[in-house]
Amino acid sequence: MITKTRTAIVTGGSRGIGRAISIRLAKDGYAVVVNYIGNKEQADRTVADIKGLGGNALAIQGDVGNVEDMERLFATAVETFGSIDVVVNSAGIMPMLPIQEADMDAFDKVINVNLRGTFIVLGQAARHLERGGRIIALSSSVIAHSFPGYGPYIATKAGVEGLVRVLANEMRGRGITVNAIAPGPVGTDLFLEGKSEEQIARISGLATLEPRLGSPEEIAAAVSFLAGPDGTWINAQVLRVNGGMA
Template structure:
């Protein structure tokens, strides 16, 4: 296993599978060492690490709940211990249970907010404290915000909050040479998106974008790669909607 080519280090939360897994692999292919965070599926995380190492990259897997302050602090500490620094932080960890805006949906709402919004706040806060000049902070949002589909209320509320945090943090980091952006995917063919949907529902959603298909995790990872690399240096406080025209 060779050292990372660029000397740069990325921490990817929710980085073991789906969009997060694709981001971990792409950043490793770009020459960064990658800390792959996962919540509970150690096997998937090790699979992602093994794939990165098989391709000549460098990666480690670190378990941690992004909604837990102590575990997020430990995540950043362990990444620094392993690689000596952190240059790029990508907050991809998230959940998406469907629930209407109704009194008996409060438990689902609290669960989504705890992971998607509280988790983003903690990860972004530690990223702001850990990164130096040239650092990149990227949070995953969603393009479904613009569609306002029924039963997406808790998820949309959490991601709208993430977009707000991104813009505020970019201003708070004024003068430090660190960019803060969000990537808002449209429908992407991942386990998270497909869960609970019939083939007919998936087909209908795929048709909504002018490109008439679902996106791929690799296409979202390419946008994150752009924001993390030299070509993204002048992009700051933005939400990039990678969605095929979905919204």
């Protein structure tokens, strides 16, 4: 017999911001399905940490850009926990790709993960969530800037925000909110990889609240707010969690 419990799916949920979101939602009382693409060890560690806190979690491998993988992810979540209440699409990549180099293989990879993946995950969420569900996608505050090398990444995240607003309209009358969170620079491997100390310091200084990088836990707190009871009347919005990034 299936016992229904509040359940959240977090794609890219084993590392960085996704890991922090998984742990925070577990603390909020959700059973968490931690999706990962390749690092099983890290995913298992995240699940173990959640269980160590008294929570319930399950790691499921899958590529967000692959329809069959995401169908299996959502079906397994329902089979295991009875329903899905919150979906957070946190999976993403951020390679530096100057436009003039025209590296189409790298460009297609960014599109596949960040944009196609979001389209697939949001579609699955729309099919599976019941009334009162919450759909949250991760965008980026870097959209407001034109940093060299960020072209493909910015293009995908602009697309994410567009998809969120359209899906919110498509969910009209179903009691399901659809929002995005746009973090500023956060001190994760995804952000730090390939950057010099000078670049990191310059980007850290963009926050007007104080010159520093954000933490994964600060982004997870915003997700918790949108997923929780205080987020009921927030819909089709992009919450920029960036310390007042200029």
